[in-house]
Amino acid sequence: MANPATSEICDANHALVTNGDVRVLQPIFQIYGQCRAFSGPIVTLKVFEDNVLVRDMLETPGDGRVLVVDGGESRRCALVGGNLGQLAQNMGWAGIIVNGCIRDVDEINACDLGVRALGSNPLKSSKKGHGExxxxxxxxxxIIHDGEWLYADTDGVLISKTQLSV
Structure with a gap:
C-alpha cells in the first residue's frame, strides 16, 4: 500500500492537527535512503553520542516500524552509519529518524530505507550502552511517544497518536 502524502494527511485530518493529535516536526531534517516516503508505528530511543542501544534495537525485527532516535541534537558524532542502515533494511525497519547525525551517507543512500537526520559527521559515537x-x-x-505513528515524505514528517488514512 502506498504511503499517503503528508500534505494530504494534514488536509484530511485538520481537526486532529488543530487539537494536537497530529503534529508536524520542525523542517530541520535532511533526507537520506532510497525510501523518500515511509510510515509506521514508532519505537523511541533516547541516547547521547552513544549508539549501542541503536544497534541493539535495529537487531530486532522491525516489522515495518520506524525508529525515532533522540540524540539530543548533537552534531559532534554519528549515531547511525552504513552498517546500521543495512541492518535496519535487512531486519524490516521502515525508517529511522535521528535527532542527531549519521555517517556513511553513500551507503545509507543505497539502502531501501527511509532515513532523516540533522546532517552527517564522519566521527563514530561512543560505545558505552547509555540511554533509554x-x-x-x-x-x-x-514530544513523541513509543507506539505513535510516523508519516514522512519529501514535504515533512508527521507524528500521530493513531494510524491515519486519507
Missing amino acids: KHVPVNVWGT
Whole structure:
C-alpha cells in the first residue's frame, strides 16, 4: 500500500492537527535512503553520542516500524552509519529518524530505507550502552511517544497518536 502524502494527511485530518493529535516536526531534517516516503508505528530511543542501544534495537525485527532516535541534537558524532542502515533494511525497519547525525551517507543512500537526520559527521559515537528505550522523546519541541505513528515524505514528517488514512 502506498504511503499517503503528508500534505494530504494534514488536509484530511485538520481537526486532529488543530487539537494536537497530529503534529508536524520542525523542517530541520535532511533526507537520506532510497525510501523518500515511509510510515509506521514508532519505537523511541533516547541516547547521547552513544549508539549501542541503536544497534541493539535495529537487531530486532522491525516489522515495518520506524525508529525515532533522540540524540539530543548533537552534531559532534554519528549515531547511525552504513552498517546500521543495512541492518535496519535487512531486519524490516521502515525508517529511522535521528535527532542527531549519521555517517556513511553513500551507503545509507543505497539502502531501501527511509532515513532523516540533522546532517552527517564522519566521527563514530561512543560505545558505552547509555540511554533509554521506549521512553517519550522531545524532538525540537515535539514530544513523541513509543507506539505513535510516523508519516514522512519529501514535504515533512508527521507524528500521530493513531494510524491515519486519507
